[in-house]
Amino acid sequence: MKKNHSKSIFALAIAVIGLFSCDFLSQTGSMGGMALVRIPLVEDEGSRAISKSFIPAGISITGFTINVFGPGMEPMTKYVSRGAKVVDFYVPAGRDRHFTLEVHFYITDYNLFPYANIRSFKGREIADLKAGSFVGLTMDMVAGATDLIVVDNQNTTVWAGESILWSDTATTEVSFSTDVDIAPDGTLIIAKAGDMTADQIFYTTGISDAGGFDAVAGYFDAGCRVRSLAIDRQRGILYFSSDDNPAQFYRALILSEDPVEIQKPSLLPAGSIASVEGMAVDTWDGKLYIAGTRTFGAFSIAALVKYDPVLEVVEDFESKTTCQQIKNLRDVIVKDNGVFVLNVADLADPQFPSILKFNRNLDYQGGYGALSRDGTTFKPSMLAGAFYFPKRFFAHENSGLYVIDDSAIQDDFDHDWDKLVYVNENFSSSSWQAFPSSIGIRGETLDPFEFFE
Ligand SMILES: [Ca+2]
Ligand SMILES: [Ca+2]
Incomplete structure (x- = not known):
């Protein structure tokens, strides 16, 4: 019998478990301007952790990533391996601190968790942090990274x-x-x-x-x-x-x-x-x-x-x-x-x-x-930064930029040159990856796509 598990993903209401002043930080004298943030994690299906109701059956958690950004602070990333029930960390005080909790998992049972292409859940919360405060955040979890x-x-x-x-x-x-x-x-x-x-x-x-x-x-x-x-x-x-x-x-x-x-x-x-x-x-x-x-x-x-x-x-x-x-x-x-x-x-x-x-x-x-060309001629290329006619982003919640790069320009066998591209959000050429990774000789395209034209 199929369990009604998808509802439970949404069942966890946003709850601030603690939002109160705390002076022990200022007593240390070294963490001025910071706030202590606690995010409860889930350990496993059936765990007694706070977010128990969120985890559907049929998956196995591999870890957690927490990201924070906001005005006047350097973005922070923290990875926590599976097994942790809670994570505490210091964040520079200020308004509009944006928190993302990503729960990474793989699917162990497609009958219990049939969403075959989902690879993580993500929750988001925005908080204003006072210096020296202790803030607890739990989040509504929804589908995140995918195939x-x-x-x-x-x-x-x-x-x-x-x-x-x-x-x-x-x-x-x-x-x-x-x-x-x-x-x-x-x-x-x-x-x-x-x-x-x-x-x-x-x-x-x-x-x-x-x-x-x-x-x-x-x-x-x-x-x-x-x-x-x-x-x-x-x-x-x-x-x-x-x-x-x-x-x-x-x-x-x-x-x-x-x-x-x-x-x-x-x-x-x-x-x-x-x-x-x-x-x-x-x-x-x-x-x-x-x-x-x-x-x-x-x-x-x-x-x-x-x-x-x-x-x-x-x-x-x-x-x-x-x-x-x-x-x-x-x-x-x-x-x-x-x-x-x-x-x-x-x-x-x-x-x-x-x-x-x-x-x-x-x-x-x-x-x-830039458009990949040789003078006034289109030039097939897999090199970093060489694009044909980029049409669509995909994998929206995966980190980095994934692009469908489509052309209608045909080789001698009526195949056109298309490719998939990855580049990170800083546009680092060293992060560039393309599929296919090479173009072969003219007349022999290696991509199976035809995309939009
Ligand atoms: Ca093609
Ligand atoms: Ca095409």
């Missing part, structure tokens, strides 16, 4: 792989999938071609190691051709956009039933947004970021838009007219240290960075990568 799941629209395939080296891959056939994201409990949510006029958004527990879906939990008709999805896992909200111009975009609540249930979508006012190529949610505050175009007089121009889905208004934007690095924007992802956007150059106008970084106020912070 690398990529949509291969033209091959009517969705792939799942364990690493960018693309070992241990599994596939399943999906008719013209355009985007994929993950619900709070770990359910895969995929947009795919439906009938001639509308697409379907369907959900499944995952792509099994043997390939194919474990189970299709449900689907609904989107009522439009879906170009992009974004999920706020912390708040259980699905956003999706049509490929129309002007674009329409929608919001639907994800109910944490078992299996999940998605409520009827409602249309959001688009304001000055003209088209949506890609969307992402800032998990910290629920704001939506949109890469696409906005209206500019009688025209549409490439723009990154920040949208407030509570007030249902465009809050801010940065466009081609005010940021000279913007060419054509294709997708966006929000990380702790900023907003990253894919920027597509072309051979006639090649001088644009491939990935742009902005802060949350949409101030440009720097770019990385």
Whole structure:
């Protein structure tokens, strides 16, 4: 009998277990300006630790990562191995300390935990810390890091792989999938071609190691051709956009039933947004970021838009007219240290960075990568920073940036050059990895993808 375990993931309410002044720190004389933070951990299924109710059956925890960032402090990372019941650590006092607890695990029993592609849970909490205080934080845990799941629209395939080296891959056939994201409990949510006029958004527990879906939990008709999805896992909200111009975009609540249930979508006012190529949610505050175009007089121009889905208004934007690095924007992802956007150059106008970084106020912070070319000729390359036409970020909650880099430029055997790319959030060339790792000789492509073109 299948246990109703997914609800328990959400059952743990955010609880501040201690928020009080404590003067023992100031007595030491050495920890002035710091606060002591305690985060309870879970040891194992069945443990008596505080968060017992959160851990579903069928997994084995391997460890915990805690990250903290905030204004005026260096970001902190702390790793704790399995077995610990609690972690205590000092954090510089101040406002808006952002804490992430990530619980790493592997699946031991797919019958008990069927979300085949989930590799961690994440919880987030923001706290103001007074110097000398002792603060306890527990967090709502939702799906975090995943296998690398990529949509291969033209091959009517969705792939799942364990690493960018693309070992241990599994596939399943999906008719013209355009985007994929993950619900709070770990359910895969995929947009795919439906009938001639509308697409379907369907959900499944995952792509099994043997390939194919474990189970299709449900689907609904989107009522439009879906170009992009974004999920706020912390708040259980699905956003999706049509490929129309002007674009329409929608919001639907994800109910944490078992299996999940998605409520009827409602249309959001688009304001000055003209088209949506890609969307992402800032998990910290629920704001939506949109890469696409906005209206500019009688025209549409490439723009990154920040949208407030509570007030249902465009809050801010940065466009081609005010940021000279913007060419054509294709997708966006929000990380702790900023907003990253894919920027597509072309051979006639090649001088644009491939990935742009902005802060949350949409101030440009720097770019990385360039169109791979030799003069006016496209040049297949796996070297660090060499991009074709980057289309989509994937593995949103994994650390670093994963990119689908797609071309339509064909070799002598009608294969086109496509690749998967990894680069860290500091754009370090030494972190670069690509699949395939080499291009072979002309006429012999090694990638199995066709992606979007
Ligand atoms: Ca290809
Ligand atoms: Ca391609």
